Amino acid sequence: MNPDGLSRLRQGVYRLLGAGTSHPTRELVAVAEATPLLLDELGLFDFSYAADLVDACGLIAQSDFELLAIEYVTLFEAGVTGIAYPAFESAYRADARTGQTAELVAEVRRTVLRYGLTLDEAKRDMIDHIGTELEIMAMLCRRESQRRREGKPTIKALMQQDEFLREHLLSWAPGYAMSVGRVEGHPVYSAIAKALAAFLEDERQLVPLLLAGERSD
Amino acid sequence: MAAILLCADSPDRFDVPPGVVQWIPELCDRPRQLAEIVPEEETDLVVGVHRAHANLGNLQAAVRRLGFDPLGVGVLDLDAVPDLQGLNIAVAAARAWVSPYPGADAGRLKMLSPERKSRRDFLTVGAPRYVGAPGIDTELCVAANGCRMCATECPSGALTREGGRIAFDVNTCVACGICVTTCPTGATRNPSADFDSLETVVRAVVESAQGQVAIRYRCRESVVEPESGWYQLEVPCTGMLTVGWLLAPLGLGAVDVDAVPCGTGGCRLGNEERLAVTMEDFSAVLGRAGEVPPLEMVEPFYPSSGGAAVAAVLPHDSIVDFVSAPIGLVTIDETTCTACEMCATICPTDALISDPDAMGVRIEFDPRVCVACGQCVGTCPELSAGAIGLNRRFDAGEWALGARVVREEDVPVCEVCGGPVAPAAMLTRIQEMLTGDDTETMALISRRCVDCRGR
Numbered sequence: 001m002n003p004d005g006l007s008r009l010r011q012g013v014y015r016l017l018g019a020g021t022s023h024p025t026r027e028l029v030a031v032a033e034a035t036p037l038l039l040d041e042l043g044l045f046d047f048s049y050a051a052d053l054v055d056a057c058g059l060i061a062q063s064d065f066e067l068l069a070i071e072y073v074t075l076f077e078a079g080v081t082g083i084a085y086p087a088f089e090s091a092y093r094a095d096a097r098t099g100q101t102a103e104l105v106a107e108v109r110r111t112v113l114r115y116g117l118t119l120d121e122a123k124r125d126m127i128d129h130i131g132t133e134l135e136i137m138a139m140l141c142r143r144e145s146q147r148r149r150e151g152k153p154t155i156k157a158l159m160q161q162d163e164f165l166r167e168h169l170l171s172w173a174p175g176y177a178m179s180v181g182r183v184e185g186h187p188v189y190s191a192i193a194k195a196l197a198a199f200l201e202d203e204r205q206l207v208p209l210l211l212a213g214e215r216s217d
Numbered sequence: 218m219a220a221i222l223l224c225a226d227s228p229d230r231f232d233v234p235p236g237v238v239q240w241i242p243e244l245c246d247r248p249r250q251l252a253e254i255v256p257e258e259e260t261d262l263v264v265g266v267h268r269a270h271a272n273l274g275n276l277q278a279a280v281r282r283l284g285f286d287p288l289g290v291g292v293l294d295l296d297a298v299p300d301l302q303g304l305n306i307a308v309a310a311a312r313a314w315v316s317p318y319p320g321a322d323a324g325r326l327k328m329l330s331p332e333r334k335s336r337r338d339f340l341t342v343g344a345p346r347y348v349g350a351p352g353i354d355t356e357l358c359v360a361a362n363g364c365r366m367c368a369t370e371c372p373s374g375a376l377t378r379e380g381g382r383i384a385f386d387v388n389t390c391v392a393c394g395i396c397v398t399t400c401p402t403g404a405t406r407n408p409s410a411d412f413d414s415l416e417t418v419v420r421a422v423v424e425s426a427q428g429q430v431a432i433r434y435r436c437r438e439s440v441v442e443p444e445s446g447w448y449q450l451e452v453p454c455t456g457m458l459t460v461g462w463l464l465a466p467l468g469l470g471a472v473d474v475d476a477v478p479c480g481t482g483g484c485r486l487g488n489e490e491r492l493a494v495t496m497e498d499f500s501a502v503l504g505r506a507g508e509v510p511p512l513e514m515v516e517p518f519y520p521s522s523g524g525a526a527v528a529a530v531l532p533h534d535s536i537v538d539f540v541s542a543p544i545g546l547v548t549i550d551e552t553t554c555t556a557c558e559m560c561a562t563i564c565p566t567d568a569l570i571s572d573p574d575a576m577g578v579r580i581e582f583d584p585r586v587c588v589a590c591g592q593c594v595g596t597c598p599e600l601s602a603g604a605i606g607l608n609r610r611f612d613a614g615e616w617a618l619g620a621r622v623v624r625e626e627d628v629p630v631c632e633v634c635g636g637p638v639a640p641a642a643m644l645t646r647i648q649e650m651l652t653g654d655d656t657e658t659m660a661l662i663s664r665r666c667v668d669c670r671g672r
Contacts, residue, residue, distance in 0.1 A: 178323075197324075
């Protein structure tokens with residue numbers, strides 16, 4: 001495994017989990033089976049979350065798309081007394097009654113624009129949705145990989161990853177993932193959530209190590 | 218059956234008959250070849266490598282690819298094996314390790330920086346190596362009562378007490394295991410430093426050697442010269458050892474036990490002094506006990522620091538003083554103690570308990586569950602007046618006496634509601650502290666409970 005392979009691996013895992021935690025697509029179900037093989041080339045099994053990710057991919061590949069879409073809505077979008085497991089950062093970190101939700105969403109938007117990323121305003125999910133936040137991290141990993149291939153310094157891209165992880169994803173997503181991981185009767189989303197929890201715990205430790213390594217070089 | 222695969226770097230040294238184990242050329246350098254060797258149906262795996270130059274991160278990645286949990290695989294260090302008998306013992310120990318391994322959830326793994334042991338490693342990023350990280354069982358943790366033992370003893374500052382709970386920072390943690398053995402209630406667990414695993418491994422070692430083996434604890438990072446008749450038992454850090462952990466192998470049939478800090482240059486965590494104190498206490502017990510009798514049960518060694526184990530092995534007329542833990546005798550001075558119950562509130566093992574009723578307060582002490590943590594002393598508001606003391610001592614007579622009342626105090630009754638006001642000694646102390654002639658305030662405090670003073 002080389003450093004470029006590592007950033008491409010992380011980009012791939014973020015993208016896969018971003019798709020897995022967003023409204024399901026037929027493309028996700030179609031590519032899930034082959035994804036671990038592709039990620040293995042980049043060093044997937046060097047990391048502790050590999051087994052959970054392979055399990056999740058296997059379950060996604062075996063699932064019926066229509067049923068998966070129903071499960072997604074049941075868990076993350078609908079509910080008689082509210083959404084069972086809201087997949088938004090603001091649902092965990094902001095008090096809607098005091099207007100904090102809008103403030104937090106605006107803060108995520110400002111951060112993303114500061115990173116120089118472009119937002120697709122036509123997307124159905126809010127910017128603080130788990131799938132979107134994971135996609136933002138995928139873009140930052142892609143940027144790191146590109147700069148590495150061009151022989152340019154990657155410290156800024158790593159600092160942005162570190163900041164976004166600490167300020168946003170790690171502040172709520174592990175707890176969210178642990179809750180969804182314990183849900184019974186929804187094995188696909190439970191497996192995706194377990195993989196997400198394991199991956200984020202790995203990232204919590206890996207990104208500071210990468211950053212420290214980059215600073216010492 | 219377990220697949221037993223050993224690196225064939227120096228098989229001649231052991232002269233093992235063919236068929237017992239498989240010697241794999243360059244296993245240390247190319248662990249990924251395991252995928253072509255291990256049968257798919259294999260459920261247990263034991264791997265032997267030369268720790269001095271094997272990249273353990275790459276080895277973990279290779280066994281993970283095979284579908285194993287890397288921390289649940291028996292890994293033996295061929296550099297620590299002195300001879301063929303030692304190899305048989307090490308294989309038995311590695312196989313035994315597999316069964317009690319409890320597994321690690323997300324967040325219970327500590328990622329260590331990729332090891333760089335070969336020239337090739339400098340050209341690439343090696344796979345990270347994982348070790349177990351502590352997790353806190355909130356059902357057992359008594360931080361809400363004020364306990365902060367793990368946070369106090371943690372050498373890296375990874376554990377902190379915040380708002381009545383213990384916060385854990387995995388990035389600061391060095392996975393030394395000290396929090397596991399200092400937790401008075403067993404709330405802190407680490408799958409890589411688990412007492413059940415220790416017991417299973419030691420039993421397997423003793424059985425394999427038919428009792429003729431000694432246990433040498435060594436740190437995860439150290440390389441210790443192999444010695445015939447000694448099995449090297451790896452723990453995260455020898456600083457985590459307690460008197461109980463040192464007594465356990467003897468109780469299980471080992472002929473001797475010792476512990477060495479990091480092989481060269483001292484302990485990188487600065488825990489040599491900690492180990493030295495533990496060894497001093499251990500020697501004190503052994504010096505008095507003569508020999509350790511066989512023990513059917515080793516449960517008393519854990520989770521406490523080993524007080525029950527000490528009582529089990531010492532003669533019935535013993536008095537032994539300790540430098541640190543594992544056992545204590547709390548004394549209360551009736552003339553200065555105000556019976557505020559702070560000591561009983563913070564005591565994590567309920568060695569000190571308070572029993573307040575309408576008539577008064579009774580504080581009881583039971584030496585059999587005291588772990589000499591000293592938190593009662595640290596929290597006593599009348600410490601400077603000598604209200605409480607702690608002797609780190611085992612006294613067989615006191616032990617046999619069991620729980621006893623160490624403080625009794627009357628509590629006046631509220632003139633309004635009939636409820637308790639405060640212990641009489643505390644009211645006296647308040648009176649001493651109040652300056653001037655504010656008799657009106659003192660009278661109010663003495664006659665009415667907190668809820669009724671404003672009426």
